[in-house]
Amino acid sequence: FKTSSCRSLEHVAGPEKEHWFTGNLHRLFKDGWKYKFDLFDKYGGVVKVYGMLGTQQLMVSDPKALYHILVKEPDIYHETDMFVMSNKLVLGEGVIATLDEQHRKHRKMLNPAFSLANMRKLLPTIQPIVDSLAELISAVLPSDGSTQEIDIISWMARGTLEYVARAVLGITLDTLDTTKTNAHADAIRAVNHTALKIYYLRPFVPFVMRNFSRYWRNKLVDWLPIPPLRELREISYLLDKSARSIIRQKKLEIDGHDDFDGVRKDLMTVMLRANMSTSDSERLTDDELAGQINTLLLGGQETTTTALARILYMLAREPDAQGRLRSEIRNAKQRFSGDGDPWQHIGLPYDVLVDLPYLDAIVRETFRMYPPTNMLNRTCTRDAVLPLQFPVRSATGEEMIAIHVPAGTNIIISVLGSNHEKRVWGEDASEWRPDRWLNTNGERMGYGKGVDLAFEQDSAAQDVEGLPGCRNGVRYPGVYGSMMTFLGGGRACIGFKFAEMEIKQVISTLLCRMHFSLPSAVNANGVKKEIYWRMDGLQVPVVRPPHGDFKTMQCPLDVRLVREGDFL
Numbered sequence: 001f002k003t004s005s006c007r008s009l010e011h012v013a014g015p016e017k018e019h020w021f022t023g024n025l026h027r028l029f030k031d032g033w034k035y036k037f038d039l040f041d042k043y044g045g046v047v048k049v050y051g052m053l054g055t056q057q058l059m060v061s062d063p064k065a066l067y068h069i070l071v072k073e074p075d076i077y078h079e080t081d082m083f084v085m086s087n088k089l090v091l092g093e094g095v096i097a098t099l100d101e102q103h104r105k106h107r108k109m110l111n112p113a114f115s116l117a118n119m120r121k122l123l124p125t126i127q128p129i130v131d132s133l134a135e136l137i138s139a140v141l142p143s144d145g146s147t148q149e150i151d152i153i154s155w156m157a158r159g160t161l162e163y164v165a166r167a168v169l170g171i172t173l174d175t176l177d178t179t180k181t182n183a184h185a186d187a188i189r190a191v192n193h194t195a196l197k198i199y200y201l202r203p204f205v206p207f208v209m210r211n212f213s214r215y216w217r218n219k220l221v222d223w224l225p226i227p228p229l230r231e232l233r234e235i236s237y238l239l240d241k242s243a244r245s246i247i248r249q250k251k252l253e254i255d256g257h258d259d260f261d262g263v264r265k266d267l268m269t270v271m272l273r274a275n276m277s278t279s280d281s282e283r284l285t286d287d288e289l290a291g292q293i294n295t296l297l298l299g300g301q302e303t304t305t306t307a308l309a310r311i312l313y314m315l316a317r318e319p320d321a322q323g324r325l326r327s328e329i330r331n332a333k334q335r336f337s338g339d340g341d342p343w344q345h346i347g348l349p350y351d352v353l354v355d356l357p358y359l360d361a362i363v364r365e366t367f368r369m370y371p372p373t374n375m376l377n378r379t380c381t382r383d384a385v386l387p388l389q390f391p392v393r394s395a396t397g398e399e400m401i402a403i404h405v406p407a408g409t410n411i412i413i414s415v416l417g418s419n420h421e422k423r424v425w426g427e428d429a430s431e432w433r434p435d436r437w438l439n440t441n442g443e444r445m446g447y448g449k450g451v452d453l454a455f456e457q458d459s460a461a462q463d464v465e466g467l468p469g470c471r472n473g474v475r476y477p478g479v480y481g482s483m484m485t486f487l488g489g490g491r492a493c494i495g496f497k498f499a500e501m502e503i504k505q506v507i508s509t510l511l512c513r514m515h516f517s518l519p520s521a522v523n524a525n526g527v528k529k530e531i532y533w534r535m536d537g538l539q540v541p542v543v544r545p546p547h548g549d550f551k552t553m554q555c556p557l558d559v560r561l562v563r564e565g566d567f568l
């Protein structure tokens with residue numbers, strides 16, 4: 001066994017460069033599912049790929065290497081300059097636009113707010129919003145029990161924005177009221193879409209941010225003949241203005257309530273109160289708080305929306321799983337329904353909801369198989385050695401147990417590769433099999449709130465051997481059941497428990513009232529409508545031609561009111 005020794009990545013094996021400008025990135029980021037799996041099969045947990053203008057990068061899914069990158073040596077492997085600066089430019093100085101000490105300060109304020117105790121308090125805020133969503137969808141379903149095709153993703157998107165708005169920020173964005181428009185909500189929806197139109201400008205952002213004052217940046221945007229740049233500036237202004245108005249309003253509310261005990265059910269108030277009473281050196285400025293609001297509104301949007309759509313799609317594809325899950329939810333709700341209360345309208349308490357075994361298995365398995373974000377970047381800030389769990393072959397055929405990573409190397413963390421690694425998840429890693437998370441009695445296999453959080457703290461003491469994603473003493477350093485979907489270490493997703501809660505609440509509410517199946521529409525030539533999930537940077541459901549353009553995000557499912565025969 002050897003360690004790659006030279007100060008370049010020449011020794012590391014990987015595919016040929018495929019384009020002088022984009023290297024292999026266009027293959028990885030545009031519907032790259034098959035391409036990526038071919039690379040993992042051929043090269044293993046570390047693959048050299050080519051980035052912009054032929055720069056050599058590493059795509060990593062090896063568990064020990066990821067442990068080093070995210071948990072052991074995060075001071076070496078930073079978020080990329082491009083990511084941090086672009087976030088700062090558009091969203092302001094929220095947690096994802098910060099590094100090192102400033103990042104620690106942000107997390108110190110965010111971590112307690114997103115605690116389990118606060119999730120328990122927030123569920124009752126989310127429940128009525130989900131009920132309204134279910135009523136709105138039910139209202140468009142035929143009362144005779146026949147099916148109606150519905151683009152489920154647009155409904156899910158309405159919901160996810162409102163859950164975060166009300167539960168995290170204590171405001172409404174009116175997204176469930178189809179008669180109202182809301183400029184703030186429109187701006188949030190437009191950010192990613194508009195930024196994508198000018199993604200090619202992102203490499204220049206750090207230079208511009210460091211060398212141009214705000215005045216000259218504005219002049220640049222005025223002069224350049226690129227309209228989406230101006231659109232993004234307008235969006236960014238509107239987000240900033242709205243966030244500052246939320247802060248002002250909340251401060252007034254807090255000032256007016258001396259007896260206020262933090263029971264108010266939104267996290268931003270909890271955070272603001274903590275911020276107001278902390279020491280000067282730890283206190284976040286209003287600029288940072290405004291950035292935080294924008295980050296929280298954006299962070300859980302598309303990710304949670306596509307995760308919800310993916311779960312409903314899987315249940316539509318697997319009717320037995322759908323029936324079994326619906327029955328589990330009915331049994332749980334019936335236990336809590338009083339005399340005469342229709343069980344469908346019962347809201348389960350937090351601990352009952354998150355512990356439902358089959359619901360949990362479905363959610364975890366879908367997160368594992370189909371992570372909403374499948375690639376994340378880090379940059380190596382100084383020469384380093386990356387040890388590997390599973391040796392890889394060098395470009396000249398030798399086995400390597402570690403890799404020298406030169407300073408400046410970009411690292412692509414492959415969430416997809418990690419979540420499908422057979423040596424950790426088993427030979428059936430690429431099968432959607434929710435039962436892997438359950439024991440033979442149908443109970444959850446040890447994963448729970450404790451273990452998930454223990455992973456965050458990298459508690460090696462936790463006995464997790466034999467659980468899914470833990471094999472022969474090897475596991476991934478993820479915060480959520482060993483998978484890398486929400487990442488791990490000090491920059492792991494702050495909102496994973498919130499996302500889990502909202503997803504479980506939505507699925508458990510919708511399934512009681514409706515049944516989902518794949519679209520049945522056929523065109524004049526008898527061709528059936530088919531949904532296809534593109535794996536770009538984010539997972540994107542589209543419709544194949546001739547029914548769709550293979551580009552626009554949509555997830556049309558046949559939906560009808562539930563019948564007795566839909567339970568097991």
Ligand code: HEM
Nearest residue numbers: 096299300303304307372376485486487491493494495499
């Ligand atoms: C299915 C839903 C979600 C997925 C798959 C997801 C995934 C992730 C991932 C992979 C990261 C790490 C990004 C990086 O380091 O480059 C992250 C960070 C983050 N997420 Fe989530 N997320 C989800 C939902 C949410 C929700 C609901 C919120 C808030 C309400 C949220 C807030 C954040 C924040 C603030 C960060 C930045 C943390 C930091 O830099 O310290 N996420 N998320």
